[in-house]
Amino acid sequence: MTVERVLLAEPRGFCAGVEMAIKALTWMTRIFEPPVYCYHEIVHNEWVVRAFERVGVVFVNDVSEVPVGAPVMLSAHGSAPQVIDQASERAAVVIDAVCPLVTKVHHEVKQLSSKGYDIIYVGHEGHDEAVGTVAEAPHAITLVEPETGIDGFAPRDPSKVALVAQTTLGMHEWQHVFDTAQERFPELKTARKSDLCYATTNRQGAVAELASECDLVLVVGSDNSSNTQALVRVARERGARAERIDSADDIDPAWLEGTRVVGLTAGASAPDHLVQSVIDRLAPTMGFELRSTTEEAEYFPLPRQLRAFVTTLQGLVEAGVTARVVGESPLLDRDREWTATEALRLISA
Numbered sequence: 154m155t156v157e158r159v160l161l162a163e164p165r166g167f168c169a170g171v172e173m174a175i176k177a178l179t180w181m182t183r184i185f186e187p188p189v190y191c192y193h194e195i196v197h198n199e200w201v202v203r204a205f206e207r208v209g210v211v212f213v214n215d216v217s218e219v220p221v222g223a224p225v226m227l228s229a230h231g232s233a234p235q236v237i238d239q240a241s242e243r244a245a246v247v248i249d250a251v252c253p254l255v256t257k258v259h260h261e262v263k264q265l266s267s268k269g270y271d272i273i274y275v276g277h278e279g280h281d282e283a284v285g286t287v288a289e290a291p292h293a294i295t296l297v298e299p300e301t302g303i304d305g306f307a308p309r310d311p312s313k314v315a316l317v318a319q320t321t322l323g324m325h326e327w328q329h330v331f332d333t334a335q336e337r338f339p340e341l342k343t344a345r346k347s348d349l350c351y352a353t354t355n356r357q358g359a360v361a362e363l364a365s366e367c368d369l370v371l372v373v374g375s376d377n378s379s380n381t382q383a384l385v386r387v388a389r390e391r392g393a394r395a396e397r398i399d400s401a402d403d404i405d406p407a408w409l410e411g412t413r414v415v416g417l418t419a420g421a422s423a424p425d426h427l428v429q430s431v432i433d434r435l436a437p438t439m440g441f442e443l444r445s446t447t448e449e450a451e452y453f454p455l456p457r458q459l460r461a462f463v464t465t466l467q468g469l470v471e472a473g474v475t476a477r478v479v480g481e482s483p484l485l486d487r488d489r490e491w492t493a494t495e496a497l498r499l500i501s502a
């Protein structure tokens with residue numbers, strides 16, 4: 154039961170959208186007295202959600218659960234237009250922490266439907282991102298699971314069909330649906346690249362590179378994290394045994410029987426300290442080796458409404474007006490250097 158080596162995939166873990174969303178919700182907890190409300194889990198990670206709950210964030214699945222006049226944040230996965238309207242009617246302050254790459258897909262859907270296209274949306278039924286995107290044009294959009302494909306899709310006009318996708322699908326799953334759709338609808342309209350985001354693509358590329366060398370691949374991330382599940386499937390497609398774990402506590406000792414080399418990665422919403430604790434638990438006799446496939450430099454600024462709100466508040470504090478202490482919170486002008494890991498450390502202190 155001795156693991157010799159761990160091959161650590163890079164990039165792994167937090168993407169720019171998750172970084173932004175975690176920092177944005179941290180700001181909310183510094184500005185407002187608890188409870189602060191958040192529509193849907195801010196990101197799909199159990200550890201992160203519990204950390205925010207401990208400092209008074211209440212996660213709701215229906216905006217009607219937010220008391221009138223309370224502050225509310227909308228999650229990184231993007232919300233339906235009706236949810237945004239409803240939140241604006243009820244809440245004192247609404248900050249939308251949607252990832253800009255999800256917003257891009259919402260725009261595509263709105264544009265395509267206004268031009269009369271029937272849209273195939275490749276995604277997972279019930280996933281927060283899929284629910285929000287489909288709601289942009291429910292009359293024009295058909296959700297297709299990647300495993301099921303487009304057999305049941307019947308457009309009004311086969312020359313006006315578009316293909317759009319959830320940002321966190323498996324690359325091969327997406328490619329398969331794309332190929333089938335293009336064959337059936339030669340005039341298929343789709344984004345120049347796929348809608349799969351850079352973080353999804355890079356993390357899958359990194360795990361694909363090392364999977365064939367591993368006896369077992371462990372993917373740190375939560376069950377409801379679509380990109381985490383995609384990493385597991387990519388590793389399996391490459392012939393590796395692969396398991397998803399929330400933390401080191403989920404490692405089944407039976408998985409390690411006869412296992413010498415373990416590949417390790419993490420979904421885009423999984424904090425890196427959970428990855429480090431997996432390495433500690435495995436205690437590889439020959440240590441770990443970083444396997445880097447690409448460098449990422451993406452940065453998404455905090456939501457505009459939040460920046461405006463904090464700037465106003467800081468001005469008031471500087472002018473001597475009593476406001477909730479922003480205290481040790483980082484200043485907005487060094488947001489680029491401030492990480493979500495530091496933000497989580499701040500709220501967990």
Ligand code: SF4
Pocket residue numbers: 168169170171229252253254255320321350351352353380421
């Ligand atoms: S996984 Fe991609 S789409 Fe989702 S939050 Fe991260 S960068 Fe944005």
